[in-house]
Amino acid sequence: MGILKKDFQYKIVKNFIQQREVEIGLHYILLMHKRNFNNFDQGQCKQAETVLTGDSFTDTLLMQKKGELEKLSGLQLLPTYAFSRVYNYDSVLEKHKDRPSCEVSISIMWGSDGTPWPLKMGKEEINMSPGDAVLYAGCDIEHSRNNFTGDYHVQTFLHYVDKNGPHTEWLFDKREPYDIPELQL
Numbered sequence: 001m002g003i004l005k006k007d008f009q010y011k012i013v014k015n016f017i018q019q020r021e022v023e024i025g026l027h028y029i030l031l032m033h034k035r036n037f038n039n040f041d042q043g044q045c046k047q048a049e050t051v052l053t054g055d056s057f058t059d060t061l062l063m064q065k066k067g068e069l070e071k072l073s074g075l076q077l078l079p080t081y082a083f084s085r086v087y088n089y090d091s092v093l094e095k096h097k098d099r100p101s102c103e104v105s106i107s108i109m110w111g112s113d114g115t116p117w118p119l120k121m122g123k124e125e126i127n128m129s130p131g132d133a134v135l136y137a138g139c140d141i142e143h144s145r146n147n148f149t150g151d152y153h154v155q156t157f158l159h160y161v162d163k164n165g166p167h168t169e170w171l172f173d174k175r176e177p178y179d180i181p182e183l184q185l
Contacts (some may be wrong), residue, residue: 010121010136013072016065018132026130028057029154033086047063053088062158065106069160072135073104076163084110084156087117088114091153093145095120098125098138101170102159105138110141115150119143 015055017025028123033046033050051060070077080101100103107119109128118125119134121143121162126134138159 004043008137008173009096009141010071010126010134013106013125013133013135014129014143015131016068016106016133019131020034022110025057026154028041029084029086029110029156030152032084033152038050047173049088050086051083052085053081055082055084057154058082058084058158061108061156065158065159069104069106075104075165077104077160078121078160078163078171079169080170081158082156082158084154087148087153087155089148089151091145091148093119093143094174095144096140097112097140097142098159100139101161101173102138103161103165103167103170104135105157105159106133106135108156108158110156112153112155115148115153116146117145117150117153119145 014113029052031054032052036050057080062079065162066077066079109130109132112132116127120126121134121136122141126133159173
């Protein structure tokens with residue numbers, strides 16, 4: 001079962017995204033944030049952060065990083081969904097566990113204004129640099145962040161389920177699959 005055995009909670013993955021990719025991704029997400037007029041998260045976070053879901057960039061990452069995440073996890077994965085979020089001053093990520101479509105998740109840090117904002121996995125605080133990520137069992141470990149005191153912090157989340165696990169009905173988050181003939185699941 002690879003690293004995601006019964007007691008697995010999370011793994012820090014340094015340089016999951018290479019520096020040139022970080023620059024491109026960060027600029028893209030911040031540009032989308034500046035152009036945002038209606039994609040705000042009113043649910044999980046309280047500061048109406050920009051959220052990009054169903055976005056071509058994040059969906060491309062979901063598919064392109066699947067093979068690498070299968071190697072890291074030791075599992076065959078089915079993609080469920082992806083999104084990017086631009087957190088702003090006073091953002092909080094409430095302590096929570098994820099829904100079944102987030103059985104295997106990775107949180108990628110693109111950049112920030114330099115203000116540290118650790119991710120809490122259980123009781124441990126994790127500081128990430130641009131390009132770093134945390135692979136975690138989203139349904140099993142509580143994760144959160146305290147109030148952010150900076151101007152902006154950018155993350156992308158890629159979510160999957162175990163192809164041989166109990167949550168396979170969450171393939172593409174129960175939406176129609178991508179119309180890409182080359183897509184190999």
